[in-house]
Structures are given as structure tokens and as C-alpha cells.
Amino acid sequence: MRLRTYRPGPAMLVTAAFIGPGTVTACASAGIGFGYGLLWALVFATVSTIILQNMAARVAIVTGQGLAEAILAAASSPALRWAMAALIFAALAIGNSAYQAGNISGTGLGLALLGLGDDVVPASMRALVIGVLAAVLVIVGKPGWLEKLLIALVLAMALAFVGGLMVIDVDWSAAARGLVPGLPSASVFTAIALIGTTVVPYNLFLHAASVRGQFSADREGIAAASTDTAVSVTLGGLLSMAVVIMGAATSAMVSAGGGPLDDVAMRLEELFGSPARIVFALGLVGAGFSSSLTAPLATGYVLAEMLAKNPASGGDIERRTRIFKRTAVAVIAIGTTFAFFAVNPVELILIAQSANGLLLPILAAFLLWVASRKASLGSFANGPVANLAGGGVVLVCTLLGLRLILRAAGVWP
Secondary structure: OOOOOOOOOOOHHHHHHHOOHHHHHHHHHHHHHHOOOOHHHHHHHHHHHHHHHHHHHHHHHHHOOOHHHHHHHHOOOHHHHHHHHHHHHHHHHHHHHHHHHHHHHHHHHHHHHOOOOOOOOOHHHHHHHHHHHHHHHHHHOOHHHHHHHHHHHHHHHHHHHHHHHHOOOOOHHHHHHOOOOOOOOOOHHHHHHHHHOOOOHHHHHHHHHHHOOOOOOOHHHHHHHHHHHHHHHHHHHHHHHHHHHHHHHHHOOOOOOOOOHHHHHHHHHHHHOHHHHHHHHHHHHHHHHHHHHHHHHHHHHHHHHHHOOOHHHOOOHHHHHHHHHHHHHHHHHHHHHHHHOOOOOHHHHHHHHHHHHHHHHHHHHHHHHHHHOHHHHHHHOOOHHHHHHHHHHHHHHHHHHHHHHHHHOOOOO
């Protein structure tokens, strides 16, 4: 049996995408508020993400279609196709434009913690420089370059957050107990939030678009893609857990309750010295900038799939590329504008939350259905065990979707 050396692949884009400022904030606050007690939620979220991302990658590799193409092709009527297209557009194009502001602002906050604060570089100028840099990379960068850059950012995050664990005191026995499912008092919403920051719809589209042409549609190719997904997403889960652990180590010596990212960093510095603040800030820069690239990339892929015919079936590859780049740059421009003027895009985020709440369980159920059909995937279709695991994930996604909708309506805090 020939052993292959593992090399980071397109699934690293998934890790780069879901480890953003929002995830860092949620994880740090969870650790400060509830110690190590919610680490199990990230284990569950990581396993669920691997299951869904594997399905998305397998469908794309075997069928040669992106996920948006596959969804619209599966719609049985024009009305249903329009409804699905509108839902995808609201969840990704509008939602990612709103969330992009948070990605850029989070990157700027990390730079401020490294010494580029408002007294040196105003927050608006940090946002503008970050946005322009992201746009330039999308316009002139080749897919291979961007993938390597994002992999480098993920590895930098790994070094930063693992480095953070090395300079603080961690109660590893308590951390191990946190891997056992349980809900500390008043922690249910935080546990759901931790899962929701990891299992996100747009990563499925991003992954499906990025694996096409990278793996052969045979058992060896599918196995390689599965390994890439498992390693990359597991790394992302471990990074999230590292942030929770840092927050928990902080909470052992200060009052619980969480706070903004700069507060978390300052607490780390006060307790463990400037190295702890620096590594946390470096991780935040990597998290923010990687998400600043992946959110527009995912949106560009989806809009190109929806508006331009697949080149493999006779479509115009130049038109598809134009749509992709223009969409990605538009998402960056909108997010940069919000961050530059410090505008809180509440209305857009509410729309995005509602759309994501609808899209997440629908997309998970679609993936399970397509991945189970032998007519589509042949011998690569799900078996009974995979269907059972996928069904459990669909159920969780449905509950998460309900939570997102209720939260957007102001019913769920």
C-alpha cells in the first residue's frame, strides 16, 4: 500500500472562513463566561462540519457542478428555482456584504492591539487599507495564489493561538472534563452560538467551488478530498478550542462575563504579560483577514454559478470570471464602506440571519438527499452509517436555523 504525504488543500479555505473575528469573539467570551465547560460544543460542531463539507466536496467532485448549480438544477419548477436563487442571494450576497464589515473591523482591531491604534492610524484608514488590499488580491490573484495565502494565514493563526496556550496557565484536567457534554447555568445560547459559528452555509458553496478540478472523480481522489477536509476542519476546531481555553484561563483570575476582543487581549496581557496579548492579536489579524478574503470569494463563486453557464457544458469562462471578480470586489467595497464609516449594518445582518436560518437546514437536507442518490453519485453515494450521521446533522441544522430566525426576530437573545 502506497502512503501519501498530506499537503494542505482547498479545505483549508473552510478553516480560513469560519475562524473569523465573530468566532474568536464567541469562543473567547464562552471561555471567560463558562470556563472549559463548553468545549464539547466545538467538538460536536467540528464533526458536523466535517460531515457536511465532505458531502459538498463529494457532490462537486463527482458531478462537476458547484453547489448553487446543483441546487438550482434540482429544483423541479421555475418558481422553486427563483425562490431558491433569492434565498441563496439574500443569505450569501447580502449577508456576506454585511459580515464583511466585521471581518475588516476585526482585522483592524488586531492591528490596533499590535500597536497601530487610533493614535497612530485611525480606524477608518485601517479599514480602507485592509479593504483595498483584499480587493487587489481578489482582482490580480490567481486561485492557486489565494489558496496558498489563506493556508499561510491559517497556519499563522495556529502558531499564534497555540503560542498563546504556551504562555498562560491551563488547567488541562478541567479542560478534559469540558469535553463531556453538559450545560453550565445559562449557557445554552452560548453553546448554540459556538456551533453556529462553525457550521455555516457559505462554506459549503466555497468548498464545493474550490475542489472542482483539484481531485479526480475516483476513490483515490475522493479519499484525498476527505482527508483534506478532516485535517483542515479539525485544525479549525482545535483553534477555536484554543481560544476558549485562553478565555477560560483568563476567567479563572478575573470576574466572568466576557467582553469585546480588545478587553480579552488586555486581560491576557494583565495576567500573563505582553506576549499573550501579542499572540492573541496576531491570531485575530489572521482570522479577520482570512475571512475578509473567503467571504467575497464564496459570494463570487455562487453568483458566477447562478448567472453564468458552466464552461464544462459550453459556457463562457471569461464571463464567469468577470462575474466572480466583480461580485467579490462589490462585497469587499460594501464591507469596507461600513467599516470606514463605523456603520453598524443591522438591517442587512437581520436579513442575512433570517435567510441563513432558512438556508442552513434546506441546504443540509439537500446535501443529504443528493449524496444518498446512487443515480447521481453511483458507488460514491452515502451508505446507511453516513445517512444516519447526516440525518443527525440535518436535525441540528434545523434547530440552528430556527434559532437564527428567532434571533433575527428579536425573540431569541
